[in-house]
Each structure stands twice: as C-alpha cells, then as structure tokens.
Amino acid sequence: MVNPGFLVVFCLSFLVFTEATKTIDSHLSSADLERLSGVFDDALASSDIQSIYYGAMHIKDLQKKHSVLCPKVTQLHKESKLNDFEKNFYLVNIYKKLACPNPISESIQSAISLKKEFSNSQEMFFNYQSTRALGFQIVDEIKTALAKNLQTIVRKDDSFASLGYAFHVAAELGATGAPIADWIEGAFAQADEIGGKMLQFEGGLSVTALVLNGAFKLTKALKKPAPITEEQTYKFVTYLLSRRSVQIPKGAHVLIESLALISADKTVSPICVQIVGNGQIQPDSPLVHVKIVDLLGKPLSPHVSSVSATVTAKQSSTPLVTKQALISKSSDKTVFELNLSSAKPVRGLYDVQIFADQYTQTLGIKILGKVKVKGLEIGVGESDSTSALKKQTVEYPNKLSEELNADAQQKVILRVTLADEATGQPMTVHQAFIRLQHKETSEEIIFVAEQDTSKAYKFDMDVGARSADFGHNSGLYSMDLIVGDASLSNSFKWYVADIQLKFSSQPKVANKTPIRSSRPEIVHQFREPEKRPARFVSDLFTGLCIVPLLVLFVLWSKLKVNLSDFPFSLSALGFHLGFGAILSLFCLFFWKLNMFDTIRYLLPLALATFFFGNRLLRSIAARKSS
C-alpha cells in the first residue's frame, strides 16, 4: 500500500519543482513603459490606420477623443491601400474601442465573413477578430470548418507568419483548434539562437512575437504545458528585453503583449531580481536594496515568501554574511533590504547571492570606502643638500597659514599618508595628484604623487629642473592635493598651501599665452586649383590651334570659293544661321558659359537648325530630281 501522506508530499514537491527557477536582471521598467506609451500617443496622432489601432489599444479614456478620431479613421480606411480584411479589422476594432457613435457601413460588415474557404491564416485571423469585434456569435459548425481550413493552410504554408496567425486563430477555436498545436514544436525548432543568449525568429520582433504569443495562447487555451522550456523562455525574454527601445507602435504592442503572456506563465517565466540603484553601497549605511518583480516590473503574485542573501568578497571569496534574511520594505513591497551594518564590510567588490523562494540570483555590488588623511607634511629645502629639511604639518582640511617660498636652487617636498577610515590601514588610491595653479594666469600644472615603500604618497619637485614645465613663469601658486578613487565615497580636493616659485630664466613670450586660448575658426577650404601655365604660353597654344582655320580661309580665297549657287531660301538661311549660332555657342561655352546654360541655349537652336536643315535637304533633293 502506498502511504497517502507520501503521495500528498510527492505531489506537492512535484508542484514546487514545476515552477520556474530562473532569474533575469532586467525588466520593462517604468521608464521603458513611459517611453512606449509615448510611442502609442504619437501613433494615435498619426495618419496611419494601423498605428492608430495599436495606439488605441493602449490609451485610456479615449472616449473623449472619439469626435475627432472616428471621422478621421473612417476617412483613413477609405484611403488605405492595405488589404480589405486588414483595414476592416483596424476600423472595426478602433470603432469598438472608441465607442464611435456612427455605425459601421453595411458594405464593410458584409465583407467581414467567416463563411468561406480562406487561402491564408492571416486573412482568417483578421476576419475572425473583426467578426468578434462586431459582436457576432461564432457557432460551432463554423469553428469546425475553420479548424479544417486552417489545417489545409498550414500544410501548404508553414512559414512563421502563417503558423503564427494559425496559432492565434486556433487559440480562439477551443478544442477544435487542437490539431494546430502539433505545429508548435516544429516552429520553435527553427528559432535562431543568437550568441547562446537569445532566441528569435527570422524576421525580427513582430514575427517572433507573433509565433510566441500565438503558441502561448494556444497551449493555454488547450490547458497544455507551456510551449517552450524554461531555458528557451529565458532566451526569448532576453531577446524581447533587448528590443525595448522599439519605436514602431506594432512592435511596442507585441513586445508588451509577449512579456505579459510569458510573465503569466509561472512554470517557465523567469522573474527579475536586481539591485536598486547603481550597485554602489555607501559605507555609512551599508544597505543593499533588491527588487523582485515580474518582467513588466509588477509585483509577483503571490509575493515571494522568504528572501535571503549570501555576500562574498570577490577577491578573497570569504563570506561576509551567509543567508542573511532581507526585510521587505513597507513602502514598496517589491523591494527587500539587506542591512550589512553589523557585518562591517570593508571597501571592495562583492558578489551577492540572493535566494528568493526557489529562485537564486547572483549580482555584484561595490561597497565604497572612506579615505582619511593621516598626516601631511610639506617643506622647502636646498635641492643639492641631503640634509633633512624643515617640514611643517598641515591638518585636513586647513590651509598652511604661512606662504612658502622656493627658488630655482630649491625643491618642494610633500608627504601624505592616506588611510582607510574603517580599518586605519594605509590605503592605495587610483589617483593622487598635486596641482599647482598660478594665481594670476590660472595656468595649472598637475603632478602625480607616487607611493613610497611605507605606502605614503610623496611629491618631490626640483624647482630649477621643472622650470620649463612652468614656462619659467614665476609667481604665487596655489597647491592642491587631489585624491580620487571609484571605490571611495569621499574623494576630495584639498587646498593645502600657497607657494611663491621663483624660476631663474625669464618666461618666453610664447609661453605667456594661456594653454586653452581659443583656436582660429576653421573655415571650409576648397581644393586649390591645379597650377596653370603662364598666360603667354596658353595664348600661344590657343593661337596655334586657330591656325588651321586661317589656312582654310586662305585656301578658300585661293580656290575662289563660289557662292553663286547658294539658294537664298528661308530654309537655307535658317540652317546656316542656326549652324553658325551653334558653333558660336560652343565658342561661348569654351569662353564663359557653364554646361547647363549651354545646353539650355543649345536645345532651341538645335531644334530650329534640324528643322531648317531637313527642309533644305528636301528642297535640294527635289531640285536634283526635277
């Protein structure tokens, strides 16, 4: 006999294990949703019926807008070049959503029919949804016929779009649509994996969402398990979230729809566990806030019952706290607080492993530290002597009361120890600089302070040797210590002292111009023309080119050109004048006109010349034959 108690425990544990366990570290945030709602706002104002439809699906209190939108949509429907079934679908649904007062015309209503054989699933889907939106009942015989029709369609066309629409229709058909579910597995087997991280269908967001949403709706309608595994869901979600910046109303709509459908399926959907803020934790109050929400940023239902965390230093792998419970914040039920005060964390990078019921998630945080100045000494001494120089101590954040003086034979020395406020240990920081700024010209020069073997930072400047760096610009300089580090919460700049520097040589004039003076304006320069030969040479060659023409005239006069046979008819004169004009035009082109002007003048000339030439040739031919 099987113990019934065991059976109950077995079933319960089975129930627990069928729930998803994956977590993701991002979700559609309120900022994303706000931006997408902006996309829908713009869509509503557009003059594209499809965009208006998607806008209308997402915008509340539309009733106020129907006086403008209803006539506009009616007009857009008339002008639209979309397929009838598609634009009818938009019209009917917008009318319904807006509660437009005027009825939908008879001709449109009669065009929406399910009593026919469809050749593609898209048309069937649109007609089905339009019929529903018009408020008509769809009887079982029609559903059975549609289910049969659908099977014929997907056997012929199993493209992603065809299958996607088929899944959507089948989901509406109830049990009669069940055979279509057989195509789900095959469709998902063809999804493309991107870098092992994401899954999508070829064709991008709209195709991916079409297949995904249809499959989820269909399996849900048939009360079957989710169409894809938890692993696949995770990858599709990663893809969908990567497309959150979509600007197209349809894309925005299907993105939200997809994430909502997936979120609703607890057996496969990942949840989002993320650190609130930038992950930098202040040393004064080391509180880590963890947000646990669904993919649309909504609270989980039911809420997670227990949240705890193990925090481990990245470098040493020693745990700071182990399975410490997080407290749900009363102001925001999705946020849980981890208080690390009693663990006294030191500055550094940590891994936070979060356990929320069956989910675990590992996230990184950086605990910031505080630096304190342990003692700063400053002094001026002879550069060639090795004897100890007189140093003065300055307390943070004061400024040395007296003014220091250093000339070219001397050196300036500064020594400072930086310590971690929490541990008191000397600390190494990313940046420790000494800045010297001329009080009058504001020119500045920055030196790096080096850490010595005792971990103190040291700055040692031989004034004479550095003279050139200062442009030999003597005068009163202010001296700052700059300490910065990404892991510090109190990086600082400290005005330590004033110092009079005297360089031996005079400043060069060139060095007087400030380093950041404005540069001359950049003006676009055209390419310089190629070098040309001298005027005389080019004229000479032009002359040489004309010589054959001269020779021609000379020879003509020698030959005694006979013009007596010239027919003084309109066509002969016209032709010769036109021809001459064209030649002159070419000369002008060579001389001053550009090509476009030349062509503009040439066209009428050429036409007239052609006309007269044709007449002339005809008259010559007629004369010859007579």
Ligand SMILES: *[C@@H]1O[C@H](CO)[C@@H](O)[C@H](O)[C@H]1NC(C)=O
């Ligand atoms: C965190 O814990 C410390 C001591 O354990 C306590 O003093 C402090 O008030 C707590 N902070 C918050 C915000 O609960």
